[in-house]
Structure formats: C-alpha cells, structure tokens
Amino acid sequence: MKPAATTPIFRIALYEGAGSQPLSRVERAELLQTLLDRGYAVTCIRPGGPVNAAVEGRLLVLGKFDEQKPREAEDDGGKVQLHFRPIHGLDVPAMAQLVEQVREEWNAPKPGGWKPWFPVIDYGRCTNCMQCLSFCLFDVYGVNGEGKIKVQKAGNCKTDCPACSRVCPEVAILFPKYKAGPINGDEVRAEDMQREKMKVDISALLGGDIYAALRQRSTDAKARFSKERDEKRAIEERKKCLAKLQEALDIPPEVMNALPSADLIRSKTAAAMAQKPG
C-alpha cells in the first residue's frame, strides 16, 4: 500500500508504568519483535522513562493493569483516542492476535504492503540543478513555492530503481534502502564523486543529454528504417541503447519496460524546465 495522507494513525503502547505489572524480559522482547515485524509502531512505557508523546489518532494500550481500565477513553486534548486492553494470561501470539483484532474493529489498514522506496534529497549537497526532475519519468520530483526541488510523489517511485541518484552530479540523492554507498546515505568520498561522475558520463557516452541521445538514436533508427526498410535493425539498435543505460544506471528491467513514449518524455522535460526558477 503506497503512502496516503488520509491513513489513520494507529499506534500501540506497551504500558508497564505505575498501576501495572511488568512483562518478563523475554516476553517483552518477543512481543516487540512480533509487532514491529508486522509493521506496527510500539512505545514501551516504563516507570519514569521518557517516550515520544502520542499526538493524534488511536492508541491501543496493552498492559497487565492492576485495576480494570475503561475500554475507551480520550486524552485531555481529545486528539488521541485511547483503547485499553489487558493482556494478563495471554502468550505473545495471543497478544499479537489481539492487536490484529482491534485493528480490524477500527477498520484501520493493515500495515505494510509497500516497500518504502523513494529518493531522499540531501539538501546540504543539492544545488537545485533539476537534473533529477528532468530525468525521472514518473513525476516523483516537483518544486516547492520557492522553486526548490522536492520529492512530491514518493509513491510513484519505482521500487529498487536508484537511477535518478546516478545522474545527480552532486551525489545528493539517497535511497536509504539501497545496498551500497553513497546512495544508501553513507558518506560521500572523493572517489565516490569521481565514480558518480563517470556514471553521469553515461550522458556523454550517449552524446550529451540522455533523452536527447535516445531521441537522436530513435531519429537515426527511423532514418535508417526509411532508407533501409529495416525495422528489425532499428529495434535492435534501440534495445542496445536502452540496455546500456539500464546497466550503467542500475535500473530494474521492469522500470525500463514501463518507460513512457518519446513524445511524453519530451513534454515532461519541457514542463520541468519551465518550472525551473530564473
């Protein structure tokens, strides 16, 4: 499930503060791991320990409470709905099952279903050159009111495709779940800059601007086709060009297969350049 602004916030608090009995160490660790692996956020509340405050949404409070709690309550500001559920006598699978039951009662979406894969801009390095905006064919990038590049549609990003970070001349685009540095957020070293430049030079390899090169290849292929009537050869040429691009930028094959038409690419590039300030 891709990110949605309207997704209600559903959190879990494991309450072991005053008025409740603590879980055993093993039980606590196992419950946390189980719930996190299922995609839930859990706040462990211990006597006197600071945690992040719940600010809105629904909070399911699990605990071995000494006294009976109301099933439902509100915080003082009325923004957080509290739901207390005792977990005395339950083993960890039963506790996890209880969480699932409550989530279903609330019609809250099941967590997960989407690998959170999207670019993160390191504004300390970004020079607002708009290469990424021009390059991305899936409208992931946009500009804010001040003409500054931003990620506007993270959910549009193609899972496991780091291609835009490859064309960033400043190594300013991260994918935190990428396998290797510096794209994964590792520090950028001088040799990384050199390597990234080499990758950016794919554009030089293709004759300057990547899309211009693709268009040129396409034009050349068409010209050849019209001269030679060799459609097969033209298609092979295009495939060869795209394969080179795919390998150099580490683009998954499914993304290459989803590329829009040349006309759409042209219009997107023109629109992106029109957005650039100055």
Add this chain to the structure above:
Amino acid sequence: MNWVGSMSNPLRILYCNCTYAQVVPPEVKQAVLRKLAESGVAFDAVADLCEMSAKRDPSLKQLASGSLKIAACYPRAVRGLFIAADAPLPAEGVEICNMRTESAEQVVGSLLSQENEVSS
C-alpha cells in the same frame, strides 16, 4: 497520563526495525531490540522510518523536538528522512547509531549511555 499529549523530556530513544528491507543485518537489529527490551528503559520502536517519512507521520515532529538517540541506519539518510517529513532534526542533541555498520554492542552502548549530552 503524561505520555499522551504534549510532553517535554530530556532524552528519548528511538529504534527503527527497518521492517520492509533487508539492508540492516538482522542479527544486529534483533540483538539491539532484545537488549533494549531487556534493559528496562522506555523507548519508541517503529517498524520503518522510511515509511513514516513517506507518510509524513506527525509523530516525527514530536520526535524531532528534543534530545534523541536513534538506532537506525546512516545518519545522512536518517536526517534526510526527517527533513522529507518536514520534521528536521536539530543539529545538536541528536545521536544516530548506524545498525548497518556498527555492532549491536556498540549501538546499545551508545543508546544506554547515561550521557545526556549527545551530538550527531
């Protein structure tokens, strides 16, 4: 109930399970979580900071509002994720432990150290 609503505190701990990818060594993140759970400290555990950032989860702003120790991945990535959610981490008072490169012992040692003075 002081853990609901606004609350200021000196130092909190945030653990990211990086649930939706296999880039953090599982033995490290599992050991960190287990040791945190066994330590008796209060802490926040989230399934995936990337997902929270993509959803612009409002709790990130709460987290970014004070001193914080984070067990997650590369500091540059973590700071970027908070910025992407319009919840930039303060330059001072935040320590980010990288479970992709550090051992569980190193991470837990940093998280549970008594020093309230933390730096990035």
